[in-house]
Amino acid sequence: MVRVMSDESDELLSVRVAELYYDENKTQDEIGALLGISRWKAGRLLTQARDSGIVRIEIVHPRARRLGLERELQARFALTDAVIVPDPESEADSTTRVAQAAADYLAGLRPVPRVLGVSWGRTLNEVADALPDGWATGVTVVQINGGVSLNRRPGGAATMAATIAQRGGGQAVLLPSPAILERIETKRAIEADRTVADVLAQAAAASAYLYSAGVADASSVLVESGYLTPDDVTELVRKGAVGDVVGRYIDADGNIADPGLDERTVGLGLSELRSAATAIFVVAGSSKHDVARAVVTSGLCTVLVSDESTARTLLEDR
Amino acid sequence: MVRVMSDESDELLSVRVAELYYDENKTQDEIGALLGISRWKAGRLLTQARDSGIVRIEIVHPRARRLGLERELQARFALTDAVIVPDPESEADSTTRVAQAAADYLAGLRPVPRVLGVSWGRTLNEVADALPDGWATGVTVVQINGGVSLNRRPGGAATMAATIAQRGGGQAVLLPSPAILERIETKRAIEADRTVADVLAQAAAASAYLYSAGVADASSVLVESGYLTPDDVTELVRKGAVGDVVGRYIDADGNIADPGLDERTVGLGLSELRSAATAIFVVAGSSKHDVARAVVTSGLCTVLVSDESTARTLLEDR
């Protein structure tokens, strides 16, 4: 009767088929009989309905992941792994979910790391809290950047490392040094000190690293802790800094933003991080999109744990 | 290791399985191998994920229907059929969707009605517009309540009936009478007139009816058309009226709200409607929830076409 019904009528049929299949869970055969079409046509309409987005299948769970994005990211940035959690509807607390995911990933990591190098920060605190007891057996947790002395708040760097170690049935090795020193001579001297040098050596030999990143603005933990003044940060931004990784400020290409400052920063170098077999980078929130891009594109990490919006931003052609 | 993992860990596994199955579309077998569980366990976790609402399957289409609600409504109110469309996200234009659905239903109705009795109103105008050409062959469309003379706007009662008839390859029979008369004697006289009596007789013999309902407030078409004053309506509400059906005001139990007024109303009686084999009631929008309830519970219709929120309201225990 009507000729070109492939547009309108076929779509309507698709809807009908999809309803019967998913809402009523009839079999494709029954649907065929019911609508007077063959089983195969019903099946094809169903695929069509799924492809065209008429049928939307969503996995709703705080710990759900976005596997599609993960694959794309792995391919695009040559990562060993990527873990992407859906954005929460109630914005902002995506850090918690990402931290949870990072904890899950760490707990499931095989082989279980013997020595784990960690940085510190708000995000990592949450990761530590989310780690289950017994996530590893006899792990040594080594701090890879300084800052231990300036922990004012509870749940600071030391506590965090201790938590991770304790739940992994091992011990924490703290880096007894400020993050950034005022004079380069002091930095050289402290690095030469046995207690510091030993820790740095252990850090360099870690079997895996876990770290996050900070944004280059006044809200940074480095500013809050008094290592840098807001003016210092402004100057860094002028030099191209987008954020910091293990205490070191990098520009959009992943290079050191201010070599002078970097010389005064105690901790693992970025090159060690780049050559690591396993470097897990945890980052959440839209303010960190720029640092995240810098880290991921410059090969600082092998594993990315983040949220959906960050992932999408990374995948956009820039 | 951990004992009671059925809560937490099983749910997480479910999520993982669901992701692999729906996002990655792996087979249950593959998933089993991947997660180190048996194919059957994977399958069971999947069912669990679906049941517990972790997996949400939604059919997104303007013409989609809510088959679950439809079944419940049919069972609860002994309807021959119910058609429920999803609520639109962008509130308010649910009338259009419902009208579309009603048109679809009418077009698919078997046996094709020979004589269709219709009321009029905003909703029915939309239904008429949504009807496809050739929805029937040689149908006679009869108006079942008066009002033809007072159509100011285009797309009024007459046009609507004509549209339905034309697209169904038949003719319209209009009821040449006001909806409500001022004196009961006039009403008796006009009903006795051959031209009116004939139409009413045809209306009573219709093989199917299609009608909507109005709310008992000042926005009613009957007020707009000048048959009633806002004060009349206030008085009706005082008497328990919740809305009107084919021009007759009913209370929450489906009884005539004001017998005096009803005596002066020209058109098919409610008892004829109640005894009809097919009475399709089209209603949309939250303002009509009360009338809808009255109509459905008092058995005025055999088929309900409406929206999701109305359906849910009807199914609530009141």
Add this chain to the structure above:
DNA sequence: CCCGATGATGCTCATATGAGCACGGCAGCC
């Protein structure tokens, strides 16, 4: 008017899935 290309349809067959069942471990109870 005929021919080949294209796309839809319905088939065969291999595979994936779900229902029902038997087994084994575990907790509670005697």
Add this chain to the structure above:
DNA sequence: GGCTGCCGTGCTCATATGAGCATCATCGGG
């Protein structure tokens, strides 16, 4: 300590589904 009933597990088998292929109608170009 042994018994019993229950739950979780993995099996068998019937059924549902999807991939690939032959067929057929339709359409545009010689």
